[in-house]
Amino acid sequence: MEGPENKFNNSDTLLLAQPISTTREPLPDGSGLWPRDYRQHVVWEVVKVWKGSAKVGDQFEQTRWIRGTGGHCSAYEVAEEGQRVVFYSKHPPQLSRYYHASEEAFGLLFDALARGTITP
Numbered sequence: 001m002e003g004p005e006n007k008f009n010n011s012d013t014l015l016l017a018q019p020i021s022t023t024r025e026p027l028p029d030g031s032g033l034w035p036r037d038y039r040q041h042v043v044w045e046v047v048k049v050w051k052g053s054a055k056v057g058d059q060f061e062q063t064r065w066i067r068g069t070g071g072h073c074s075a076y077e078v079a080e081e082g083q084r085v086v087f088y089s090k091h092p093p094q095l096s097r098y099y100h101a102s103e104e105a106f107g108l109l110f111d112a113l114a115r116g117t118i119t120p
Contacts, residue, residue: 005109008114011051011052012052012091013051013053013087014049014087014088015050016047016048016084016087016103017084017085017087018083019083020043020044022043022080023040023042024038024040025039025040026039037066039065040066041061042061042079043061044062044079045059047084050110050111052092053092060095064077084102085097086103086106
């Protein structure tokens with residue numbers, strides 16, 4: 001796992017977003033490996049920006065293939081209402097979820113890094 005200080009320094013964008021709309025879509029016949037596979041389309045809204053040009057209130061969309069069973073479980077990618085997620089990017093505009101970070105775990109550290117009150 002890349003630590004929060006490294007993630008902060010090595011990213012062009014670092015932000016917190018929450019889903020404002022989620023849609024669960026079945027996969028086309030025969031394309032899923034497991035009976036419970038599906039696609040989830042999410043509209044995210046930016047609620048905090050530590051680095052980058054995004055602004056609070058900006059929106060972006062993502063569609064993920066969620067695998068429901070077997071050794072390929074991707075349940076950690078499911079977006080749930082009210083769930084705030086940290087995103088980063090080394091190559092904007094593509095954003096990736098920082099799965100090991102939560103607002104509670106790293107929010108204060110990211111705040112301090114952004115203000116320059118601590119240095120990694």
